[in-house]
Amino acid sequence: MSTAPTTTTDEAPGPAPVAPAPGRWAPLRPLVLRLHFYAGVFVAPFLLVAAVTGFLYAGAFQAEKIVYRHEMTVAEVGSSELPISEQVAAARKAHPEGTVAAVRPAPAADATTRVMLSGVEGVDPDHTLAVFVDPYTGKVRGALEQYGSTGALPLRTWIDEFHRDLHLGENGRLYSEFAASWLWVIAGGGLVLWFSRRRALRKLRGTSGRRRTLGLHGTVGVWAAGGFFFLSATGLTWSTYAGANIDELRTSLGQSTPSVSSAAGGDHAGHGASASAGDAEHGVGLDKILAAARAKGLGNPVEIVPPADESSAYVVRQVQRSWPEKQDSVAVDPTTGEVTDTVRFADYPVLAKLTRWGIDLHTGVLFGLVNQIALMLLALSLVLLIVWGYRMWWQRGKGSSFGRPIPRGAWQQVPPAILVPGVVLVAVLGYFVPLFGIPLAGFIVADVLLGEVAHRRGKKTA
DSSP states (O other), X not given: OOOOOSOOSSSOOOOOOOOOOOOTTXXXXXXXXXXXXXXXXXXXXXXXHHHHHHHHHHHHHHXXXXXXXXXXXOSSOOSSOOOHHHHHHHHHHHOXXXXXXXXXXXXXXXXXXXXXXXXXXXXXXXXXXXXXEOXXXXXXXXXXXXXXXXXXXXXXXXXXXXXXXXXXXXXXXXXXXXXXXXXXXXXXXXXXXXXXXXXXXXXXXXXXXXXXXXXXXXXXXXXXXXXXXXXXXXHHXXXXXXXXXXXXXHHHTTOOOOOOOOBTTOOOOSOXXXXXXXXXXXXXXXXXXXXXXXXXTOOSSEEXXXXXXXXXXXXXXXXXXXXXXXXXXEEEOTTTOOEEEEEOGGGSOHHHHHHHHHHHHHHTOTXXXXXXXXXXXXXXXXXXHHHHHHHHHHHHTTTTSOOXXXXXXXXXXXXXXXXXXXXXXXXXXXXXXXXXXXXXXXXXXXXXXXXXXXXXXXXXXX
């Protein structure tokens, strides 16, 4: 992801283009060039891993439908479905272990019903065992470990966790947050460098060597920059540190995501029902609970979460993440079958809606296959940009070694009227996005120390 000065020695001489008069922002270019170079060199390996694993994850949705087709679809579409209570009973007969955590009735005519069991031995505590039931015959077509609100099965779960934390747990999540924290910086720096170059130096046709690599790097980077900004922003929304700051900010602005009260007769509370479940047939039973939710307009796909205890209500929520979003939810009193609380997606605060759409677009579910192809193209673009960036660095050293880094002192050329507000802005961003701010501060300290050492050596030699 690095770039370098435009002067090269491996290109055929030609008429020198007339340089435009420098503008007030011209002194920023050497500073941006140095930041883009070093950020590209040191952050690129993390971005490369994120891009490759993200590419695989985007393709995992379609692969999942092929690999688990037997479990996810029925053998033959019937004329009428069994009551949901009978489908759950069939699942419990085949798998009496654990407790019912949730039930997802068949969302389409050819789809199976999923009965999710928690507390099953051998299943990750954060996952559930999904039992797939034919809604027409009650036959169990298999059982697979499932994770997350999108119902990821083993293949997609493995790739998802690899992309998110490299299977290293919470500490591993720092890699992806670090990559997301710097992606927008590198993309933004690349845009500044591209548009500050003379038009004649942006051409690809008729060029060769390093100039051609630079042209490819810049052209693809400009076209993909908007996607990179989006991936960076949405990736940070559920990261460890920046994500916590974003949640805090949304809460302070009254923009948190609302949820129904899980109390059996409670008022609007903003706390969702516990995912741990008791008896799926508690109180009036699943059939009446589902009927009450349907009466409130909750169409497929939905998820039914049984009460956590005797004082809790059933929670029925729509789980469609594709466009248009279906995220309405209701709480239903288990003793009366009456709806006690309702939350409509249409009533979500603006930032809550934007967060939901952003995450679903980032994960490839909002627009289905088109969304997934776009993500794969973005990931491929990022891989190519990284390869071209390192190649330019190599070509800068005449193809026999990596070129020398960009000289220090670029910040001294920036007028105080631009430098001071810029420093304040970077400091604020660094506070809210720690894995941008801390590494940047570390780089500045190291750069100053190395510069001081070089200066003293130079004086001693003189």
